[in-house]
Amino acid sequence: AQRVTQPEKLLSVFKGAPVELKCNYSYSGSPELFWYVQYSRQRLQLLLRHISRESIKGFTADLNKGETSFHLKKPFAQEEDSAMYYCALSGSNTGKLIFGQGTTLQVKP
Amino acid sequence: NAGVMQNPRHLVRRRGQEARLRCSPMKGHSHVYWYRQLPEEGLKFMVYLQKENIIDESGMPKERFSAEFPKEGPSILRIQQVVRGDSAAYFCASSPDRVANTEAFFGQGTRLTVV
Numbered sequence: 001a002q003r004v005t006q007p008e009k010l011l012s013v014f015k016g017a018p019v020e021l022k023c024n025y026s027y028s029g030s031p032e033l034f035w036y037v038q039y040s041r042q043r044l045q046l047l048l049r050h051i052s053r054e055s056i057k058g059f060t061a062d063l064n065k066g067e068t069s070f071h072l073k074k075p076f077a078q079e080e081d082s083a084m085y086y087c088a089l090s091g092s093n094t095g096k097l098i099f100g101q102g103t104t105l106q107v108k109p
Numbered sequence: 110n111a112g113v114m115q116n117p118r119h120l121v122r123r124r125g126q127e128a129r130l131r132c133s134p135m136k137g138h139s140h141v142y143w144y145r146q147l148p149e150e151g152l153k154f155m156v157y158l159q160k161e162n163i164i165d166e167s168g169m170p171k172e173r174f175s176a177e178f179p180k181e182g183p184s185i186l187r188i189q190q191v192v193r194g195d196s197a198a199y200f201c202a203s204s205p206d207r208v209a210n211t212e213a214f215f216g217q218g219t220r221l222t223v224v
Contacts, residue, residue, distance in 0.1 A: 004151075036215075043112070044152075044200065044215040086151060094165040095207030096142060099151040 006100035021072040023087030031091040033070040038084040077107045115216035128188040130219045134203030141184045146198040
């Protein structure tokens with residue numbers, strides 16, 4: 001079955017601390033993995049995708065096929081990073097996204 | 110480009126009524142996806158449409174739910190005879206191509222409350 005799991009509902013860190021939001025997936029083929037972010041009162045937007053291998057707003061994510069994980073990392077959290085983060089995969093020809101339950105990141109001053 | 114527009118933002122319906130949710134994709138986008146988010150859960154795929162065609166409706170409940178994306182006008186998600194369990198946030202996303210190749214842009218969502 002295709003599934004995305006984000007084990008943490010809430011992650012609370014202090015400003016300047018490292019952040020790792022966990023994402024594990026279950027998919028039989030070669031999925032494409034994404035991280036979406038939703039800031040307060042804003043719409044869901046793409047943060048990054050594994051295929052582009054880029055760093056956005058200091059965030060990176062590496063696809064680990066052996067561990068079927070796509071954890072999101074940032075070495076030094078900022079208060080403006082506080083938001084809801086969703087991991088998602090796309091594996092079908094239709095491009096539909098399968099989302100995890102989401103993790104709320106709270107960065108305290 | 111105003112982005113993906115969904116209306117209404119909030120919709121209250123009594124049990125048994127019909128709910129119509131509208132989604133206007135970004136200009137130039139011909140692919141539309143609908144997702145539902147129940148309280149305390151992630152977004153769940155419902156249906157994928159291209160202009161005048163339903164491509165994948167594997168996430169749609171078998172009864173009471175339908176979707177369309179006509180040649181002209183917005184995409185419509187229609188829920189007939191709503192029940193309390195339909196209360197959720199409904200999100201629409203659009204892309205110029207299937208999202209595996211390009212980014213999907215999301216609307217603000219419609220929050221449906223069934224009373």
